[in-house]
Amino acid sequence: MKVLKFGGSSVRDHHNIKKVLEIITKKSQEDKLAVVVSAFGKTTDNLLKSADLAQGKNEEYLAILNEVEKHHYETIEQLDLKNSSDVIEHVNLQFNQLKTLYKGCYLLEELSPKAKAIISSFGERLSSYIISEAAKTKLNATFKNSQDLIVTDDNYLKAQVDFETTYSNCSTFFSENSHQVVILPGFIAKCYNGQTTTLGRGGSDYTASIYAAAIHAEELQIWTDVSGMFTANPSIVKQAKPIQHISYEEAMEMSHFGAKVIYPPTIQPVREMKIPVLVKNTFEPEQAGTLIALNSDKSSPVKGITYVENISLLTIEGSGMVGMSGVSKRLFEALSDDEINVILITQASSEHTICVGVLEEDAEKAVKSISKKFDNEIDQHKIDPVVVESELSIIAIVGDNMKNHQGLSGKMFSSLGKNNVNIRAIAQGASEKNISAVIKRVDAKKALNTLHEQFFGDNIxxxxxxxxxxxxxxxxxxxxxxxxxxxxxxxxxxxxxxxxxxxxxxxxxxxxxxxxxxxxxxxxxxxxxxxxxxxxxxxxxxxxxxxxxxxxxxxxxxxxxxxxxxxxxxxxxxxxxxxxxxxxxxxxxxxxVSSKFNAPFLFETNVGAGLPIIDTLKNLIASGDRVHKIQAVLSGSLNFVFNNFNDNVTFHDIVAKAQEEGYTEPDPKIDLSGVDVARKILILARESGYELELSDIDNNSFLPQESLNTSNNEEFYKSLTKFENHFQDIYAQANSQNCKLKYVAEFENGKAKVGLQHIPSDHPFYNLEGSDNIVLFFTDRYPIQPLQIKGAGAGADVTASGIFADVIRIANN
The missing domain is CATH 3.40.50.720 (NAD(P)-binding Rossmann-like Domain)
Incomplete structure (x- = not known):
């Protein structure tokens, strides 16, 4: 026999219920089935929301209740039930009872745990009855109320199961049952005196697990709206992958730390009986899903990454705690007495500090509980008042096989550190199946994706x-x-x-x-x-x-x-x-700042566009070399201009062409004034370890002062036309000496200068073509024959490729 459980999203409406019935029909051909169903999607949330409104004498509760009622009647109609009149009469009776309860809450302005349990039970009572009636039209099916089988204590909203009595009830019922399919409501039960109790939100999973354990089922199947348990929450981590095989312990750890596919207590009953659990997708039933069993495959040490939102971290510390026995006992007693769940614990070896993580909604109550328990020590200043940090999350990596792999903690914290995710507290059990860290809530998404890339990214x-x-x-x-x-x-x-x-x-x-x-x-x-x-x-x-x-x-x-x-x-x-x-x-x-926040600051294209000038210089310095002298042609635009300027063309036209082809800055005066080259030699000097300001660079500009004083491109180009004779004279002087004009940057003995020079034919700069750049580094290792870097130094494509290269450098960091 198998037990199948279908969650709220699987039975949200008549379309989904028909899919569920198809699955049940197919599965019932192979085995007898116990089928546990949740309330129709969001019904329980709406019932409780209405109850809160009714308690507050807010008549809007009626509108929400009417919507819930309408949805149930519409579902009955769409399922084409043969005896729909009987079903409607039964459902009508249920809603009348429910309305009476709400009226009581409204009049008394009170909503006790007992009333809350009864109200919240109606979702499963209604859904299971309607679905069982629909199943009867297709299958040999029957309905059984879980309240007749599962017995609990009187903790109405999170009842503890009496397993001995429950297992006995289940064994008797299922051994006598002759139907192929039994439909049962999840989540609900009864205490010893017959009052309605519930098993906690998500308790339908738990219900199914109890039945599976009670009847020694062959398998428990949890049908939901995702294809199994994932390596991370797929709505946050788009690269998350389904986990094919996972152990009971790994599943418990992941469900405890926020994996919402399965309710945490679900695992324990089936684990004791070694019953496998298969998590499947109602809407993609052909998908393999996730198998939860005694052992998992050991292909990956980390099975999943998960997190818990809305955490507060409470810190109790003080010198009076050192060597004082019983502090931890009193702390956890205080929290337990007020039914506050502790999600994470960490304590310094000095015994000076204990931190506990609780849900944010419990933080205020927790502070009061702890403060009351330690009021004497706080008054005597032996223990400091409780410190609360909120808006936190707990992120965890989980895996049975983590203890056999070294360096996982290092990888985890290193990858988080590189992305500036600050860790407030760390917890790791001796079993090494879980490593948890408390971080800011705003960093949770980044942290999940960072860790998933580290452990599951296929090196992408x-x-x-x-x-x-x-x-x-x-x-x-x-x-x-x-x-x-x-x-x-x-x-x-x-x-x-x-x-x-x-x-x-x-x-x-x-x-x-x-x-x-x-x-x-x-x-x-x-x-x-x-x-x-x-x-x-x-x-x-x-x-x-x-x-x-x-x-x-x-x-x-x-x-x-x-x-x-x-x-x-x-x-x-x-x-x-x-x-x-x-x-x-x-x-x-x-x-x-780049170093402090571990954020690379790369600017290779500041000098030489796509040429590896700065990167080469950094490697020289890092390896212990020292730069003594730099000679360079660093302006692709100026090199283009003077390589193409002669007595047959105007200087104005050549500069305009250089700008048109993308060799100059948007303001070409920046290039022609020498400011751009001065900036470049300054950057190289600074990267070489010298402390210079831009004002320290001697800039011998060839432009007339009137051109330098222009305020826009139009004025600048007019000035170039006006002083054409000046530029032709510069060209004629160089040509008469059989030299070429090059705008050269030089750095030597801690000083730098830039300016137009006459370059003779035997100089390395003489044959520099087009918009090319060249840099000569004279260093300890290259004192006579300099290290030379030469190539295209301007243009949109080569500059873009240099930016591209810097991005790749960051990726490889």
Whole structure:
């Protein structure tokens, strides 16, 4: 014989009930069945909500009750019951009784536990009767009230079962039963004097387990709306996977710590009888589901990651606790006396502190209980007043085989630490089947996804990007991400999602990942108004693991936001040079904040676009080398300009072409004034370990002062036309000496300068073509023949590829 239990979502309406009857029909062809059903979905919640309203003399209780009644009658009608008039008469009698109870609550303004148990029992009493009548039209089925079989004490709302009497009742009934299918209500029972009791919310699972144990069933099947127990809550962790095989102990641990697929007490009766439990999906019955049995497979040391929300952490501490016997006993007695469930316990080895985790709703009562128990010690300052921290969650990894694998705790806490998830308390049992940590509730989603990626990610790491600036560089960056998506996943084991994008006026977010084929349309048509603060706040609100802010702008105000992102454990990748070339204290602060909050700050594209200049320099310094001298052509735009400028073209036209092809900043004066190059050599000097300010860079500009003083691009280009003879003279002087014009940056002996130079034909810079950059590092290891890096140093594509490379560096960190 098998026992099947169907939850509230499985019997929510007539559509679902018909699916349930199909399953029962198929299963009954193989075995005799005891079928336990819950109330129709949300019925019990609505009954209790109505009762609370009635107690408060709020007549809105009638509206809710009428909706419940209407739903039951509609279900009867849709199920096409042959004797529907008898069924309606029976259900009508039940609702009349229920209305009488509500009227009493309303008049007396009282809702006792006894009344609450009776009211909440009606959901299962109604559903089981209606479903049994529907089953009789198709099967050899009968109805049996669980209150005739399950006997409990008089704790009305969470009754304790008298197993000896209950098992005897069940054995007698089922041995005499001749029907192929018996339909029974879950959740409800009766105490010794015949009064209605309930087995606690979720008690229908427990009911089914009791029957399975009582009749030594071949199997207990729990039918719900998910395909078994998952490695994590699939509504929070999209990558969660069904667990095929799990042990009783693992299932108990996971259900205790928030896995809502199965009610925690359910496991104990079947575990004692070694009856396997199969968790199945009513709506996808072909799915394998999860088998809960004596032993689990040992393919993975961690079987699941789960959590409990709305936790308060109570701390009792004081020097008077050290060496004082009986403190723990008195503490837990106080909580037990007031029926407060302790979810987590941790105690320092110094005996100076004990922490307990309780549900937030019990925190105030718990503080009063503890304070009363230790009032003398608190008055004498031997023990401090109880400290309460709320808005917390407990997150736990569970697995029977964890004790045989080293380093799991390290992996758990390291991965949480990298994502700036602060741990308030830790608990680990000696059996090592559970490692629990108390964290902020707002970090629970991030923590669950972080741990799932660590233990179940198939080595796939997910990065979540927030991208500001979708012009030339940003556009190419998003295109490269889209193009390389499959390669990143298959070859580098990376899943990179763009969660948010913004331009100067709009922003658009999608936590599942912005569609990179249609991001322009989405931003245009569905984007909302943006600001620097609002974009930051949305990124913070998402609170996702492995978050990266990508700045594709050249905007100073955007660069001022970096510290805020880093302080929220959001990495920063930028091609914007302003931050790293700002005041030295700001540069140092960004570096310190990056280190403190474990949030990478990468800016490879600040110098040389996609060339690995900064990364190479960092590796030199990290390996103990010292930089003495740097010579470089660092402006792809200026190199392009002077490689193409001659006496046959105007300087104005060449600069305009450079801007058109994306080689210059939006304001080309930044490039031509030498400020951009000065920033770059400053960044290289700082990364080499030297402390310089931008004002320390000697900038020998070739532009006339009038050009430098212009306030917009239109004025700037007019000035270039006005001073065309000046630029032609510069070209003629170089040409007469058989030299080429190169804008060179130099750093030596702690000093730096930038300016236009005549480069002779035997110089390494002479044959530098197009928009290429070149850097020569003279170091302890490269004193005469410098380390040379050369290649394309400007353009949207190469800059975007450099940003892409920095994102990959973060992923590989």
């Amino acid at each position: 790491k997910q990065l979540n990007l927030f991208v500001t600036g979708v012009g030339n560089v940003g556009n190419r960056f998003l295109a490269q991400l889209h193009q390389q998506k499959e390669y990143l996943h298959s070859q580098l084991k990376l899943n990179i999602r763009v969660i948010g994008i913004s331009n100067s006026t709009k922003m658009y977010f999608d936590e599942e990942g912005v569609d990179l084929e249609n991001w322009k349309e989405l931003l245009l048509n569905k984007g909302e108004s943006t600001s620097l603060d609002s974009f930051l706040n949305r990124a913070k609100q998402h609170n996702l693991r492995n978050s990266v802010f990508v700045d594709n702008t050249a905007n100073e105000e955007v660069s001022k936001m970096y510290q805020h992102y880093l302080e929220n454990n959001i990495a920063v990748v930028t091609c914007n040079k302003i931050a790293c070339a700002s005041e030295l204290n700001n540069y140092k602060t960004l570096k310190k």
